[in-house]
Amino acid sequence: MAVGIIAEYNPFHKGHKYHIDSTIKATCEDIVAIISGNFVQRGEPALFKKHIRTKMALLNGVSMVLELPVEYATGSADVFSFGAVNILNESRIIDKLSFGSENGETAIFENIARILxxxxxxxxxxxxxxxxxxxxxxxxxxxxxxxxxxxxxxxxNKPNNILALEYIRQLQKLNSNIKPFTIERIISDYNSNNLSGEISSASAIRTAILNNDYSALNSIPNNCKEFFNNINPPLIDNFSQILSYILRTKNPKDISEYADITEGLENRIINTNFNTITELIENIKTKRYTYSKLQKAILHILLGIKKNDQIKNPEYIRVLGFRKDKKYILSEMVKKSNIPVIIGIKENEELLKKEIISTDIYNIPLGIDKGEEYKNGVIVI
Incomplete structure (x- = not known):
């Protein structure tokens, strides 16, 4: 059996390394991480593509990396957790779910989860x-x-604790045999945009890197620093013209079918002129429609993710990478899993349609031809 970790690694940093090492030390088990693809829960493109983040994880103690399908990876905390926990549960090789929390205990989360x-x-x-x-x-x-x-x-109120609670809620709903296991976080502010030495939040690191402040590399494991050479990720505003085209070809009823479009939001979006996605969000945000919620909603329009996509159970488990010396974990999962385990692309095009499209969209601002999903195979280290 193995321990599951649900993550984004956007980017992978020393806090993640601490979590992995602490989990291995406490459990003496292999780590299977399930990570977001090329778009993340904040409703924006990832700093690094998923195959790069897979390499980072495998180089730092993770035995196998799975992909959280884009329809769940870009959703709210409950949707994100629903997809990730279901996949780990269906794999039938996970006996614990390890996550970071501010207080380092699970009892209070389990009590609150039961109430909710x-x-x-x-x-x-x-x-x-x-x-x-x-x-x-x-x-x-x-x-x-x-x-x-x-x-x-x-x-x-802490984002990490909100996710931890949702993980446990999903485990309880599934009556899963997976036991929650928490490691106390060694940084206190998950969303802080300020660097704080060797252990900084992913938000702070992203902000610094995007502003060409490479002192952020102090927070990155040495074996991951080379990936930051010539980094040039797409930003959400790079997709503004694509969004504008989509909105001009849809009516309000069409828009209302996308995930996170609620309470007439489709009309506000269609009736607002904008040059950039940031400008659009700033013009339509209210107390009811927060920036975070709107960015997710806009991304779902961009990627074609509809409400129904987020409520169906995961249909497959996709392997992004594994360590050569841990191949037995993959073999065990293939034998035990309740849903298909996907390694190749061509024979699974229909199941992976949303991943293929979302990767092609991610690559448009980078000038990369479509079809990259077919070129990047499973990462083996």
């Missing part, structure tokens, strides 16, 4: 009262939890 999954009457009463007061749903839910449990849950 079962929705006791008193909790629902508090939630309804908060919504009637005009609170946003996340704020109303957190406040209702605090009222129900009887103590403050300020740590639940």
């Amino acid at each position: 999954n079962n929705e006791p009457t008193l909790f629902k009463k508090h939630l309804k009262e908060n919504l009637n007061l005009g609170m946003s749903y996340p704020l109303a839910r957190n406040s209702a939890l605090e009222s129900y449990i009887g103590k403050k849950l300020s740590f639940m």
Whole structure:
């Protein structure tokens, strides 16, 4: 059996290395990571393509890397978790799920997950009262939890903890045999844009690199630094003309079918003039439509991801890479998995259609011809 890790590695840094090493030390098991593809949960293109991030992970202790399909990888925390946890569960080779959290324990997450999954009457009463007061749903839910449990849950505002909670909710819903296992984070602010020595957040590293501040490499393992030579990732605004074309060929009803398009948002998007995606989001954001939610919604239009795509169970497990000396893990998964394990592309084109298209779209600003998915095989180190 192996330990699962759900990640983006955007980019891979020393905090990720610490998490992997600590998990191996505590469990003495192999690590199977499932990572986002070329677009990530923030609703933007990844800093590095998935095959590069796969290499980074394999060079730093991960035994095998799987791909989280794009429809889940770009979704909200519950969608992201739904896809990733289901795939790990269906693989039938994972007995633990390791994740980082601010407090280093799982009991409180398991308790909150049970409340949210079962929705006791008193909790629902508090939630309804908060919504009637005009609170946003996340704020109303957190406040209702605090009222129900009887103590403050300020740590639940942290993105990593929100994801940890969703992982455990999914494990409980599936009645999975996978046990949650947490490693206490050694940086406190997941979304901090400030570098902080050897251990910095992925957000801070991305911000620095995109501003040509290569002091961020202090936070990157030595065996990954070469990947930063001549880095030139696409930015979300590089896709503005493509989005403009798509919107001109669709009517509001068409747009309403895409994931994260809710409550008439399709009309605001279609009726707003813009030169860049950033400008569009700034012009239509409100308290109800946050920047983060809008960026995801826009990306789903761009990639053609519809609401129905995010609620269906994963149909396959795709292997992005593995270590030569750990090939037995792949063999075990092929034998035990409840859903098909995909290694080749050509014989699985229909299942991988969204990945093929999303990679082609990622490559448009880079001037790379379509069909890259067919050229990058499974990474073996």
